[in-house]
Amino acid sequence: MNRRAVVLLSGGMDSAVVLAHLVRGGHEAHALSFDYGQRHRHELACAARVARQVGAASHRVASIDLRAFGASALTADIAVPKDRDVAHSHDIPVTYVPARNTVFLSHALAMAEAIEACHIGIGVNAVDYSGYPDCRPAFVEAFERLANLATRAGVEATERGGRWMTVHTPLLDLSKAQIVRRAVELGVDLSLTSSCYDPSPEGRACGRCDACQLRARGFADAGLPPEA
Amino acid sequence: MNRRAVVLLSGGMDSAVVLAHLVRGGHEAHALSFDYGQRHRHELACAARVARQVGAASHRVASIDLRAFGASALTADIAVPKDRDVAHSHDIPVTYVPARNTVFLSHALAMAEAIEACHIGIGVNAVDYSGYPDCRPAFVEAFERLANLATRAGVEATERGGRWMTVHTPLLDLSKAQIVRRAVELGVDLSLTSSCYDPSPEGRACGRCDACQLRARGFADAGLPPEA
Numbered sequence: 001m002n003r004r005a006v007v008l009l010s011g012g013m014d015s016a017v018v019l020a021h022l023v024r025g026g027h028e029a030h031a032l033s034f035d036y037g038q039r040h041r042h043e044l045a046c047a048a049r050v051a052r053q054v055g056a057a058s059h060r061v062a063s064i065d066l067r068a069f070g071a072s073a074l075t076a077d078i079a080v081p082k083d084r085d086v087a088h089s090h091d092i093p094v095t096y097v098p099a100r101n102t103v104f105l106s107h108a109l110a111m112a113e114a115i116e117a118c119h120i121g122i123g124v125n126a127v128d129y130s131g132y133p134d135c136r137p138a139f140v141e142a143f144e145r146l147a148n149l150a151t152r153a154g155v156e157a158t159e160r161g162g163r164w165m166t167v168h169t170p171l172l173d174l175s176k177a178q179i180v181r182r183a184v185e186l187g188v189d190l191s192l193t194s195s196c197y198d199p200s201p202e203g204r205a206c207g208r209c210d211a212c213q214l215r216a217r218g219f220a221d222a223g224l225p226p227e228a
Numbered sequence: 229m230n231r232r233a234v235v236l237l238s239g240g241m242d243s244a245v246v247l248a249h250l251v252r253g254g255h256e257a258h259a260l261s262f263d264y265g266q267r268h269r270h271e272l273a274c275a276a277r278v279a280r281q282v283g284a285a286s287h288r289v290a291s292i293d294l295r296a297f298g299a300s301a302l303t304a305d306i307a308v309p310k311d312r313d314v315a316h317s318h319d320i321p322v323t324y325v326p327a328r329n330t331v332f333l334s335h336a337l338a339m340a341e342a343i344e345a346c347h348i349g350i351g352v353n354a355v356d357y358s359g360y361p362d363c364r365p366a367f368v369e370a371f372e373r374l375a376n377l378a379t380r381a382g383v384e385a386t387e388r389g390g391r392w393m394t395v396h397t398p399l400l401d402l403s404k405a406q407i408v409r410r411a412v413e414l415g416v417d418l419s420l421t422s423s424c425y426d427p428s429p430e431g432r433a434c435g436r437c438d439a440c441q442l443r444a445r446g447f448a449d450a451g452l453p454p455e456a
Contacts, residue, residue, distance in 0.1 A: 062293040065335075098341035099334060102378045106327060106334040107293075113326035133383040142374040149370050150330045155361040 005029045005119035005168070006112045008104050009051060009059070011043030012195045013188075013215060014123030014171055016050045017179055020186035021170045022121050023055045030115060031056040032108055035063045036100075042203035046194040053189050062107055101134035105143050109165070113151045118164050120147075125171035125179065127214060140169055176218030184224075191227070233257045233347035233396070234340045236332050237279060237287070239271030240423045241416075241443060242351030242399055244278045245407055248414035249398045250349050251283045258343060259284040260336055263291045264328075270431035274422040281417050290335055329362035333371050337393070341379045346392050348375075353399035353407065355442060368397050404446030412452075419455070 007019045009031040022029045033047040044061060051059035101124070108120045124135035133139065147165040148154035157164035171179055183190050195215045196205035205212050219226060235247045237259040250257045261275040272289060279287035329352070336348045352363035361367065375393040376382035385392035399407055411418050423443045424433035433440050433455075447454055 064292050065290040096380055097338075099338035099375075099379055102334040102374065103331075103338055106330040110325075110327035110331055133380055134378045136377070139374070139377045142370070142377050146330065146367070146370040146374050147327075149364070149367045150362045151327055152324055152361055 002116065002118060003027045004115065004117035005121055006108045006115070006117050007031050007056070007121035008108055008123070009033050009047045009056070010123070011046030011050060011193060012123070012211070013183060013190055013193045013218075014125060014179060015047075015121075016054060016188050016190070016193050017183045017186060018121045018123040018168070018170055019050065019056060020054045020183070020188045022119070022168060024186055027119060028057045029055075029121070030111070030117065031059040032111055033059070033061045034104060034107070035061055036097075037065070042199050043194050045203070046192060049192045050188075053192055060111070062111075064103065064107070096132055099134065101132075101139070102143070105147075105167070109147050109151065112165065113153050116153070118153070118157075119166050119168060121168040121170070123171050124169050126173050127176050137169075137172060140167055140172075143167060175221070176214050177221030180218045180222035180224060184222075230344065230346060231255045232343065232345035233349055234336045234343070234345050235259050235284070235349035236336055236351070237261050237275045237284070238351070239274030239278065239421060240351075240439070241411060241418055241421045241446075242353060242407060243275075243349075244282060244416050244418070244421050245411045245414060246349045246351040246396070246398055247278065247284060248282045248411070248416045250347070250396060252414055255347060256285045257283075257349070258339070258345065259287040260339055261287070261289045262332060262335070263289055264325075265293070270427050271422050273431070274420055277420045278416075281420055288339070290339075292331065292335070324360055327362065329360075329367070330371070333375075333395070337375050337379065340393065341381050344381070346381070346385075347394050347396060349396040349398070351399050352397055354401050355404050365397075365400060368395055368400075371395060403449070404442050405449030408446045408450040408452060412450075 003026055005022050005027040007015065007022055007029045009015045009019055010033065019029055019031060031047065031051040033044055035044060048059055105120065105122065112118065112120055124140065144165060144167045148158060148163060151164065154164040174182065194203060194205065195211040197209040197211050198206045216226060231254055233250050233255040235243065235250055235257045237243045237247055238261065247257055247259060259275065259279040261272055263272060276287055333348065333350065340346065340348055352368065372393060372395045376386060376391060379392065382392040402410065422431060422433065423439040425437040425439050426434045444454060
């Protein structure tokens, strides 16, 4: 088993911290982003800058056709909700994209097997998994199990009595404030990241969607000054 | 739970039989094919014709970037093996595409949730699963489990004590000859399907790759005359 990893990198804060965590932990980390017709495509430029700043071994953007599957405010013509009371909402929000993390992880798995990596990193965390089913620990465990059954590398490792793929979720139990603190510890330049679901064409955050609210609260709770 | 289904349709014989099986069984079956940079893109035209002939409710082609992940004779610049002794080979062949069925099923899952289908059909079978890890029953079961954890629909059904997604694999234990017989029973026009891994630009089968050999043997064992 080697130290090569594929890290899902969205351009947001969370995945930047996962990338930095694996790079600082001695992994050769290859970043993978998706152009899936998201309205916040600005995040792809952020992902490229983050990959460089944090020290990814490579950065690749895969195009996928998730827009064809519609049914989410992030990909279809549904308004992004603003000014919600995110602290007290436990519903699955309309920004949920059907099976998005399953699709992203399956592409990461294909890339991992192709480049002979046996680690995948993904920035799911406790703040998200109250709302998104594909951010929960049970989902991640089920995917890891699938990965080891689905691939030549997984089957060969199992036959040797070992295990091939490990899915790393270093943020799983962290609050947004803890993620912000971890970013600072790991030297991630958070000004390069973008969390907003509905930025302006120039990439300016709206400040009002769930993601902006959670980010601002994370900064405040971590004792950092608000972002410009 | 409704009767709506997403069926992975490659343009080959096996998935055509799965589609016909579900349509004849009373499902509203929506076919999903992939343009993934495969060298045998001719199969996409076959898929469209099969969808029409068999009676799919719709047919959609999703573009995905699997070529970027290389490492297979079907997507990279590696020769398709010819004249192999397919009856006595149990290795994973070079035509294996890393994690292909995981990627395909995850897209089918996204589409299923978006169109409110709770069935997925896939043409994996016993002939393949000696060679491809992602055709084995254990893989299919692990995916079904993941599907019910990964999605809003799965979580909601589980909370009501039910189950959302069923993955249908009606060919799982069939030989190629049994699949050919099933195609005839179900009225599938096999002349519309293409199994070859390396057809001519006009779509003419090579007759020598593993897929052509298995298909020809299936016809012979089913007592049908060889194809023109």
